[in-house]
Amino acid sequence: MNTLPAADALVRRDLSRLWHPCTQMHDHQTVPMVPIARGEGAWLVGTDGRRYLDGISSWWTNLFGHANPRIAAALAEQARTLEHVIFAGFTHEPAVALAEELVRVTPPGLERVFYADNGSAAIEVALKMSFHYWLNQGHGEKTRFIALTGSYHGETLGALSVSDVALYRKTYAPLLLTPILAPSPDAYEAEPGESAAAVAQRRLGQLRVLLERHAHEVCAVIVEPLVQCAGGMRMYHPDYLAGLRALCDEFAVHFIADEIAVGFGRTGTLFACEQAGVSPDFMCLSKGLTGGFLPLSAVLTTTQVYDAFYAEYSAGKAFLHSHSYTGNPLACRVALETLAIFRDEPVLERNRELAAHLARRLDALRDHPHVADVRQTGMIAAVELVADKHRRTPFPASDRRGLRVYLHGLTQGALLRPLGDVIYFMPPYVITTQEIDRLVDTAIEGIGRAIAG
């Protein structure tokens, strides 16, 4: 199986009508479009019967396998009972039970749940809620946000505004709010001999300076706890989150934790914030929330925030953000089943073993002449491919070496989808150690091909 999948009728129909996300459609003159018929466990099965091991959990959403029978059964039952109902003035068991469960499992102090239907929408909600909280408190002068360099919070205009990945932001910059960028605590940027914890302290010092200057006009600091995923799986020390919590309290600004990618066990704990022992003022959840089945997101916040909106109608303090599918019963039911799996099975313990196995297998790459860094946080691991290991000079982006790894993966039945030249592993939790071996072997071969010539 050393060829790429051939275009079939489905692909021809697709390419004549569809426009895909995150894609220069012209690439499909040479890059195959992969038609998938079904999924099972960690595998995707093509219409031609080819199988692909899903090393990236289908854009970081899947936790317990494709077409997971337990989640599928819950979904089918809910579909026969109540598919949807307006969520203003009406409520239903799955939405209430999910809110109760989310409050129970997230860090203490997060006691109110607001639903939206995708990650970017959750970010919009958190940004608006934070701004509106300060407005309701008589601080309408707070209109800005602090974000980290290299951050990614989604691609709707508000979420993109607080993102700093040029690929997504640059073109649309004229349409966006201007955030205040604080330098990321990314440990890859350490000075020679500097520990990750020391980078975190240095970056907290720089954040303090920004807050001293800008806190009066700032609503919130928004971060991706522990791993900046779309920005290249850049990882940082939990001390940064503890320091951030203290600074936000000291300067009266909110702390928004975007756990859309890192929540639900990805980093080794159920939520990444747990590793610093902190509770944010807002926590945004999506992706793994439904085990990868349906779009749903939730913003959790504190009673203090909620109370600032609770007033006579005439006071005009109500929060306004509505989506037609808010609190969709199918999505909520599926999320409840996903959380039930966390309760019923030793997911985090199993993940620790899988993560340790992945770490052992990736160790071999540390001495590779074109690998500048091998890093891992729980069930996220990344390999930084560079032209010059010692200077850490990247390959020219136009080489598209990561794309070669992707294409090699497809010929070998593996879905690896590098972010530029960062080859990463973010598999579903149902992957086996043998399947991890297969992914890593394929990645190593792919890296060999990518750096040749």
Ligand SMILES: *Cc1c(COP(=O)(O)O)cnc(C)c1O
């Ligand atoms: C994916 C992602 C988002 C956006 O979620 P969508 O559902 O794709 O809009 C926001 N923040 C982070 C950290 C993400 O990884």
